[in-house]
Amino acid sequence: MHYQLLFCDEAGESHWREVEVPLSEQVFAPPAQDILVSAPDAAQAMIWLRLEAGWNEPIHPTPKRQLLICLSGRIRVTASDGEARDFGPGDCWRMEDTSGKGHHTCVTGTGAFDCAIVQFD
Template sequence: MRYVRVFADDNGKSVFEDVEVEGTPTVTVVGVPPLLVSGPFQATSMTVVEQPSGGTPDWELHVAPRKQWLIVLAGRAAVTVSSGEKREFGPGSMLSFEDTEGEGHLSTPLTDDLSFAMFPHQAG
């Protein structure tokens, strides 16, 4: 399983990191053959966010409001970090936003149907 981590380095610059987590063959429920399971990843709640119809105004550079997982449900968005590197993400993309301080990142909706689920990291 792969996800993209967005975090602030020691200089406060937001950066991308590709993280690969190896799954372990696990029977998750009787009657289903073993599946590759990664985690658990601790989270405290879930919020589903949808872009209003007709799109949204331009988003500004910002830090994450808290360390949180984000999974794109529909649509596409781009994320740009301090170096100017820009990546696009679509349905099924999983990210961990951890840049709660520093310069932050820029999120840009690319389609009018953008929606995503946010899961704050569990403190501790």
């Protein structure tokens, strides 16, 4: 299991990195059998978000550290260093570029892009 991390370096440039999520076998929901689970990551809020077809925003940093989980539709996100990643249903993007130049997002599909966002701050 993995997610795409967008982060900002000391010079204010944003970059991508794929992060593997470590899982360990644990009792999670007794009396069910053990399952593979990650360590918990404390969250503050969860929101639903829709970007309509044609959405194309200017470059900006993320307002909070957050994790986007794509439910439907497609987007392309370009880091300030020029590297782009495409996201569709089931893909996860963790935003930690809260400073610096930020990133650009546009809807690439013909329909709306729907997602759930978990905010950490």
